[in-house]
Amino acid sequence: MYSFLLQECLPDILNRPGLKVNVVDLEIVYLTMGNVRRFTSAAELTDQGKLLRPYSADNHETIELIPVSLRDHEEMRVRIINWIEDTIEAQTKLNPPLEGDAARICSYCPFYRECWDLWKEKGI
Numbered sequence: 001m002y003s004f005l006l007q008e009c010l011p012d013i014l015n016r017p018g019l020k021v022n023v024v025d026l027e028i029v030y031l032t033m034g035n036v037r038r039f040t041s042a043a044e045l046t047d048q049g050k051l052l053r054p055y056s057a058d059n060h061e062t063i064e065l066i067p068v069s070l071r072d073h074e075e076m077r078v079r080i081i082n083w084i085e086d087t088i089e090a091q092t093k094l095n096p097p098l099e100g101d102a103a104r105i106c107s108y109c110p111f112y113r114e115c116w117d118l119w120k121e122k123g124i
Ligand code: SF4
Pocket: 096, 097, 098, 103, 105, 106, 109, 110, 111, 112, 113, 115, 116
């Protein structure tokens, strides 16, 4: 999806309409306060994980980072369109609250109040 967005949006961002962007390799770096993870489509990488016992500065779990895969541009376009349509449908076409045995999980659901208020509002 990052590759798709880059190819679609970079010409506009650079104000160069008609520029053909061809992504041949992708590298994604996630940063948190405690960790940095780097994924690339070029190769598999490893990273330093949790500290292991006995604790020492170089005794860490090794995490294998799965390379990100580059998908066909048009395949991604179709997937993204489907995701957007599914999201719109989910926001406009609500399923009814669960009933019978299945409704037992409702008491643990974080959306219980909103769910039932919504269905009362719709006159169910
Ligand atoms: S309360 Fe939660 S689990 Fe129950 S129907 Fe609503 S959304 Fe689903």
